[in-house]
Amino acid sequence: MLNEAMRSSPMVRWATLILAQGLTLSAHAGEASGxxxxxxxxxxxxxxxxxxxxxxxxxxxxxxxxxxxxxxxxxxxxxxxxxxxxxxxxxxxxxxxxxxxxxxxxxxxxxxxxxxxxxxxxxxxxxxxxxxxxxxxxxxxxxxxxxxxxxxxxxxxxxxxxxxxxxxxxxxxxxxxxxxxxxxxxxxxxxxxxxxxxxxxxxxxxxxxxxxxxxxxxxxxxxxxxxxxxxxxxxxxxxxxxxxxxxxxxxxxxxxxxxxxxxxxxxxxxxxxxxxxxQGEVTFPPLLPGEGRVHDWRFASADGRPMGVVYWATNRWLERSEIMQVPEYQQVIATWAHQRSLHERVTAEPSMTGGQPRSGRGVALAILLFSVLAAIPLYLALRRKERTDTS
CATH class of the missing domain: 2.50.20 (outer membrane lipoprotein receptor (LolB), chain A)
Structure with missing residues (x-):
């Protein structure tokens, strides 16, 4: 056992502290990450x-x-x-x-x-x-x-x-x-x-x-x-x-x-x-296993709504900067702007009876119409013959 003089020694105190920290680090090193x-x-x-x-x-x-x-x-x-x-x-x-x-x-x-x-x-x-x-x-x-x-x-x-x-x-x-x-x-x-x-x-x-x-x-x-x-x-x-x-x-x-x-x-x-x-790490992003059609929603329209771009890629996912260079991206931008304009005209159109903006069923129909139209860029992208080779 250490006597009082030895326990109060600065060297002993530092050695004890380092040993305790080492034991703590060893314990945490063995802990699972998930x-x-x-x-x-x-x-x-x-x-x-x-x-x-x-x-x-x-x-x-x-x-x-x-x-x-x-x-x-x-x-x-x-x-x-x-x-x-x-x-x-x-x-x-x-x-x-x-x-x-x-x-x-x-x-x-x-x-x-x-x-x-x-x-x-x-x-x-x-x-x-x-x-x-x-x-x-x-x-x-x-x-x-x-x-x-x-x-x-x-x-x-x-x-x-x-x-x-x-x-x-x-x-x-x-x-x-x-x-x-x-x-x-x-x-x-x-x-x-x-x-x-x-x-x-x-x-x-x-x-x-x-x-x-x-x-x-x-x-x-x-x-x-x-x-x-x-x-x-x-x-x-x-x-x-x-x-x-x-x-x-x-x-x-x-x-x-x-x-x-x-x-x-x-x-x-x-x-x-x-x-x-x-114990280990999850690989992110994962591999794209071959050539595939990708729906990428990391974009927003001018009014802040999520906007999807469809493209073809091989073996890896495209970065956002790369997607913005493919023809499908500009096509989606143009189509989305047209759809939004149409949606605003439909919802603001006066009703046949009171000259007030549409409400109730009319708003619901307008929302559904806009939703259907919003699928058009995806359909057009799927029809394209080009492939974006990212191998």
Missing amino acids: FEVRGEVRAFGFGPAPHVEWRFELVVARERWDMKLEPLAQPDTRVVVRRAVSDGTTLYACSRYKGGEIEGLVLPLSVPNFDPCLGTLWLAYCSAKALARTPPTDLPPPVTDFVFGGAPTGGWIAPGLEGRLQAWWTLHELPPGLPRHFWMKDPGELRLPHQLGLAHTGIPHAPPYNRGFTNLVFHGEAWWKIAHMEIPRVAWLEILALQDSGPGPMGRTAPGSLVGPPAPRLRVEIQADRAVPF
Whole structure:
């Protein structure tokens, strides 16, 4: 044992401090930077496919994450593999289809809400950074807003860039701070689907739903301890929506055409079967595995709305500066400006009866018209024969 004189010696105190710091650094050096989890995810009641199943692999390392889905018990699907990677700010997604086609998607958003299974996996395992704040607050929904509107889900691009809903949550007390429970609220008014999410019409739901209602419920259960972290082994998400009583898709543009009570529209279930600590980094951005068609939404129109550019690329994603040099970019700029001008004329046109600007159904029709027209640049880009070789 050290006597009092030795303990008070400056040399001994420095040696003790250095030893303590070394032990602390050694302990932290062995800590995992994240975790890897595998399992199955199932969605019920989504669009034309009432039941889809995927095998998933997912890695989370600090703010970055990497997800992969492969079909399970889906003989009709064309998808061979679907992958999404994010650094917490930008998202790159890629789908490879039977026949070898590749389709990419780039979003200035960390939530993969264009796919219900990816979005639910994100909420269960990757949302710690997004939820590191005090609720309630407005957030992008983890599943694209199309589901909330009770509208058909097929045939739309729907990256979910513009949708925001009020959300509440409770977090697990241990790192990384994932949600135990998560809820979202419908704002109490009719919204119409368009390629960026859902457009607000200002038309209220019939009472009492004009005051809003819970339209998304999520629970994480059966928590696993992985190193110093806790993650859910089981999780589920359910979407609730009012039912359409109108004669068709446009019937829902009339006040009161959506009736209660809210009924389940989508349910996603996660069952993990393996989880281990992960030491390393997630590669970002990921590789583009071959030649593919890319929808890139890292741009904005003159009025600040998200704007997509479609281009062809080989083996790697184009930088924003490179995309601005391709013919498709200038074409989209011109077409978007024309669409916006047309939209403003339609919404400002006096009605036949009172000489006032359109409201109600007219506004809803104008929004839908603008949404359909907004897909024109994408269609034109797909028709182009040129390919941007980035190998």
